[in-house]
Amino acid sequence: MRLYVYCLAEGVERLNKTPPGVSSASVRIVEFDEDLSALVSVYRADDFHVSRKNALAHHEVVRSITEQTTPLPARFGTVVTIEHLRKYVSTHHEAIKAKLAHVRGGVEMNVRMIHSFATADTSQEPENAGGPGTAFLLEKRREILRDEAGAAQKGKLSGWLGEKLGDLIKEEKITITPSETVILARADHLIARADVQEYRTKMAKAVEERPEIRFMVSGPWPPYSFANIELEFSSQFGVS
């Protein structure tokens, strides 16, 4: 039997008001020990379609359980056998428990930022300079400059957000996507659920200070961006 997995969670005794899962399947609990469990549906390949409807159904199940406890949401499309799931939980047990403890009582907030600026200065670059080799090197140079600008922006942004949000941030992940005319940045914050209103208030004030940047703040979300344990597991335990 194969299972579609929505999330791992602790402290789930029963499912209250849990919506239908993917393909309208009922959602069940698989218990691993006295406190750790997974929310799953029985997976039937014939009934399952990768669609917007099912992606949203996945999220609705995760969201519903977040009203009871803070889960580790699984990525959409996770299908395993019951044996594989039990083996995974067994071999990753300590890391899962540590991650659940880390996100307990927390929610994820996201800040997206767009900062546009003048087109990159190419006046230093020679016109009609050479053949494809030169063009390749010039492009590599631009690429390196973009990467350097992105790294610098990442540090600045983290510092600025830290200054504005202070102790509200339990964990932060920043992604920068620089181009020649715009920087797209995304900050994911893990904060305490009780701090959501304060986070919103502080971000609203911060947004007013930076009219040159366009912001979108969303949340609270289940901690999708803080759920993955593979990297931590590899680095902490030397096993992947």
Added chain:
Amino acid sequence: MSDFDQIIVGEEWENTDLSLLETLDHVLNRGLVIAGEITIAVADIDLIFVGLNVLVSSVETANEVIRKRQATE
């Protein structure tokens, strides 16, 4: 509406389409990856299509915001 998924700051960004895109972005690109025999996802053309829609729409939305801003300056 529950307290989840609300777009709380955002001028032109504030609409339900973006809330949907944000939801799909979380579900498709983030979350716990259980290594092994998973992933109906990656090889499935439909999912790639959904993912591309999210990406393209996000970039288009970003560009539209920039164009509006530049038009008012």
